[in-house]
Amino acid sequence: MRKAMVLFACLFVATAWASESGGHGEGNEPSVPDYILHHVADTNDFELEVPLSHPIHLGAIPPIRIGSCAPVMTDHGLQAPTGWPGLMAGCLDLSITKHTVMMWLAALLLIGTILIWSNRDKTKMVPRGTGANLIEMLVLFIRDEMAIKNIGKEDGPRYVPYLLTAFFFILFMNLLGLVPWMATATGNLAVTAGLALCTFFVTQAAGIRSAGLGGYLKHLTGGVHWTLWIIMVPVEILGLISKPFALTMRLFANMLAGHIVLFFLIGLIFILGHPAVAAVSVPFAFAIYLLELFVAFVQAYVFTLLSALFIGMAVATGHHHDDHGHADDHGHGHSELGPSHDHGKAHA
Template sequence: MKRLNVLRNSVLSKAFVLLLPLLFGIGALGYAAGEDAAEGHGEEAVHAEAAAHGEGGHESAGDVIMHHILDSGVMAFEPFAEFHLPKIVVGGFDISITRHVVFMWLAALILLLVFGYVGSRYKSMTSRQAPTGLANAMESLVEFIRLDVAKSNIGEGYEKHMPYLLTVFVFILLLNLLGLVPYGATATGNINVTLTLAVFTFLITQVAAVKAHGIKGYLAHLTAGTHWSLWIIMIPIEVIGLFTKPFALTVRLFANMTAGHIVILSLIFISFILKSYIVAVFVSVPFSIFIYLLEIFVSFLQAFIFTMLSALFIGLATAHEGHEGEAAH
């Protein structure tokens, strides 16, 4: 069964591809995550002390919004309880577990469980049986990424990139959606996480380009086929172009996932700032619900855009069109 092979080879048997950005992401959070957690502990102590003395006990709207957006070392389930995550320092590097790391682990676990279940369903099916339920939905997802993203943008040899593209799409989608559930946190709203994913796309793109054209062809591509007298201009431009692509991936995903949460929280706080039930009923609540529903769509859209652009960058780096003309010129 061709579809069965695509599903198993792309996700189930190569799911370790997901673990790489997770492990690298924890390291990428590094000092920033640990310092945010430490600052969060310190700020909480200051607020608690101020509240005990009756001074500064109320946080401003901006403080609450930033507390929700930024990473921290506390899992808060207000008004029920809160848990302080362990602080870990190894060799002078702070790799403390933060709530964004926890939600990355949760997304990885959900992905492995879902596709593990789907893979077991396929193994028990005969060649004449059609998938149903969750297996059918996952097969449709695999076919969509395979045909409309990988094959259409990369072309020949797209199969070898399917495991990464499919994994990164589902991983980003889960992270986006987990940020919309109660007490959730959007790990893709952390620029360290989006940067890590963009770096993986960058590395895979460069390796694919070298494999497709060889070292000589890869270096020749940096000259854009121009006369040697223009290399002093073209080579720096081409090198800068290599790094603007992962930068665009990083900022696009980070900014879109952060902006939506800020807008929702800002709309909610308008009614509290103005102290008006009319504003709450006719402005804050309906517009917040609208933006929330829009964020669900944006979660899918941003996962698709990141995956599609990754496939496009790989396709452009491995394309052979025009190289023969450049060599002849």
Template structure:
């Protein structure tokens, strides 16, 4: 990470002095530059320091027509554009955010293979990396899964929470390296992650309370004459949780990168290299803050996922003690995790 910071400073400084004297008649479009770098695209760009040049790496584009001629390019004001899914064309093209997710998945699997304690004769792992990895795994299991879901059901959902935590963490950190991108700054990616938590939450609720108890939970425990009001409210409440997960992660990761690019864009907007003496240190401060935010957002997403799953498991206790005994959950124990999760939400 230290090498990445040094390279980041070098690229910023070189870009500042190289662009301080733009070509005659050339005007820097800072807003367009920022949107271009934070948005998804069908190519990877390797920018060359001390110049305006970049090396594009075009990614494969794959379009599947759901009906004849649906993927034929059409002429628009912005050039030739391939119709979308609404016109019957399924776009499965590889984008730079897709590549970043693949890299994060490789890092996730690689870290498990490298740092996991596969030698069962040694109870304590050796090495700094192995100990840090074990500390994070135990933190997710003990502080997030068990305290929010319960001792009985917490270990069951720990593998998903660990996968979500490290996958999001690696995607967040990849965006801080030169020539990389932040996949979690794409709302489609965060929505996909949130939908995984949403589906698992519903499965946890049905498994804990049964399908009948799950449907009865939508009534909110009120009198039948209030069901026409309560059922729509409870039904909409199911979707507020994944919506919060989606927007929280997306907005926090995207905002930090926009602030960094804007601070560096002051050099171009004011058109003098001396501005770099102020904007570059401020950008470096935000960059260091983004390192912290990368861990915080991975933690918050995982903690909220554990809390929502714990709320689904707790459905069994809302329909009498017989459900709690049937599914093997101690009411006092799960209630403790539920209260602990609420404290976490208030604290975040």
């Protein structure tokens, strides 16, 4: 990682010098905002970015589209999603984009790392080696400090695998974005929305599991007369969605903002047009880079923590409903859910 940082810094210094020798304002050079926005945007074109010059095109993966996808002609070419009908028009664009590839790369790296590090002598009770110890430390941290402290001793351990996966997956995507020539998948709203959707589903499942299907639906109606459900149910559903929405925006904004600030600091050299600016902005950019490393961990942590908190609140809502005379609904729901009787018994 240190090597990568040094490389990164060198790259920017080199860029600064190049700006003097190459000059600027030739017209076909991309402007700084263009460059930044292009860098953080998602495309299905793969290119190797060359500082201050046109990127080297690495080729594109042909788009994959499912459904009725007649192209909508626009002035700006066929850039998804502006040039194509959206999901509402019945077209699902499953194109493999830059961020999809980054996500897969992060997933592969994650699975590889975790499998290598967790592959230890299972007969020994104590882990041996840095990797195994590190993983176990994190596993224990997430179990004890997140799951149990936010969900509870009884239900917490059940959600530990989910929280662990979310934490490491986000962390790897965040860190991968800090490697030069890579992109931050978590800086894409669709990716964070997908992750938040996972938390949303798990939260709802936790609510149903704890309150029973009847109790869950009852909670959804807000406890008002059935004639008012037409207003109340959307209100409650919006309330449920607001939490994962906050998760989505938080992760997306944090990951994107850091990158934009980083690039903008470097871009300052070109905007001000003097290499001396590099003396200030490169150390600043380096500091921001270090901050970004920290943020990569913090955001993964925060996402996981909030997920645990939301799951815990859904579980608590279920418990709270038990206490208010929905015992019949509760029992009924559990019989539908099948393998969760142990939970009901704990209450009785």
